[in-house]
Amino acid sequence: MSEPNLPDDAARMRGFFDRFLQAVPHLGALGIRYSDQGKDWAELSLPYAPQLVAYPETGVIASGAIFSLMDTAAGFAVLVALGRFLPHATLDLRCDYLRPATPGETVFGRAECYKLTRRVAFVRGLAHDGDPAHPVAHIAGAFMLTEG
Amino acid sequence: MAPLPPYATLLGIRLGAPGVLTMGYAAHLIGSPGRLHGGAVAGLMELAANLAVRDALNDETASLKPVNVTVDYLREGAPEDSHARAVIMRLGRRVANVRVDAWQADESRLIAAARLNILIARG
Numbered sequence: 001m002s003e004p005n006l007p008d009d010a011a012r013m014r015g016f017f018d019r020f021l022q023a024v025p026h027l028g029a030l031g032i033r034y035s036d037q038g039k040d041w042a043e044l045s046l047p048y049a050p051q052l053v054a055y056p057e058t059g060v061i062a063s064g065a066i067f068s069l070m071d072t073a074a075g076f077a078v079l080v081a082l083g084r085f086l087p088h089a090t091l092d093l094r095c096d097y098l099r100p101a102t103p104g105e106t107v108f109g110r111a112e113c114y115k116l117t118r119r120v121a122f123v124r125g126l127a128h129d130g131d132p133a134h135p136v137a138h139i140a141g142a143f144m145l146t147e148g
Numbered sequence: 149m150a151p152l153p154p155y156a157t158l159l160g161i162r163l164g165a166p167g168v169l170t171m172g173y174a175a176h177l178i179g180s181p182g183r184l185h186g187g188a189v190a191g192l193m194e195l196a197a198n199l200a201v202r203d204a205l206n207d208e209t210a211s212l213k214p215v216n217v218t219v220d221y222l223r224e225g226a227p228e229d230s231h232a233r234a235v236i237m238r239l240g241r242r243v244a245n246v247r248v249d250a251w252q253a254d255e256s257r258l259i260a261a262a263r264l265n266i267l268i269a270r271g
Contacts, residue, residue, distance in 0.1 A: 024178070024179060024180070024185070025175055025176045025177070025178040025179075025185075026176060026177050026178055026179050026184075026185035026187065026188055027179075027185075028176065029158065029176035029177075030158075030187075050154060051154050051155065051157070051158045052154070052155055052158070053153055053154045053155060054153045054154075054155045054156075055153065056153055056154070061155070062153070062155035062156075062191065062194070062195075063194055063214040063217070064155060064159075064187065064190055064191030064192075064194045064195065065155060065187075065191070067187050067190045067191065067194070067217065067219075068185060068186075068187025068188065068190065068191065069187070071185075071186050071187045071190070072179075072185075072187065089186075089221065089224070090186045090219075090221045091220070091221060092218065092219060092220045092221065093186075093190075093218070093219050093221075094216060094217070094218040094219075095216060095217050095218075096215070096216040097213070097214045097215060097216060097217075100213070
């Protein structure tokens, strides 16, 4: 079965991704939204929300929520780099937590698919909460292209 | 045992068998159709690691900060309950090195395995 090509017009692409994200239950639960994209990268946002908190005494959100943001952004970056939908699965992902995200601030996660082979897509990325020069997390990982 | 934070409640985490955290299946954990979101499984494993270190420390004043986590995804997460068990490889004064396994119906068929370094700030 052939997969549909992604729309190439930027505005249509944005609407397409917005709808795609809204249809994914766990992304809705975390509040992950579409933000931006380029040729081989994608950026998503994670607005601050009380249900994401892991440290009630400080209001700092869970590192696991940032991991989810970055895993999702990396998966999107792979699709963007491919230019079409192919089934893919995270093979492994490492996340360095550089500092706690500031309570109340939206976290932005931008991931890049920097190398694409027939079977494997390599990704890297950064998360920040307002200033890209002061990231909160760094990721590196690989996705398997499971068909095609 | 410290109370579970809001993020753990969002994931539907509860204490399972001794030393095991269980994430009860719920529709909002789904990523792609019919599969758990990998981030939810990672969240479960991070919480299991944190809880294991907190229990081993037996020090209410210590605060834990995740340094990093590496997750290997071994199998798709089916829409069913998931479990995680953490093993502390080394509990140092400043850092705990932790390994976590995650599985579903069959503990011998892992869906994911993780390694974490957790910084310990003693009060």
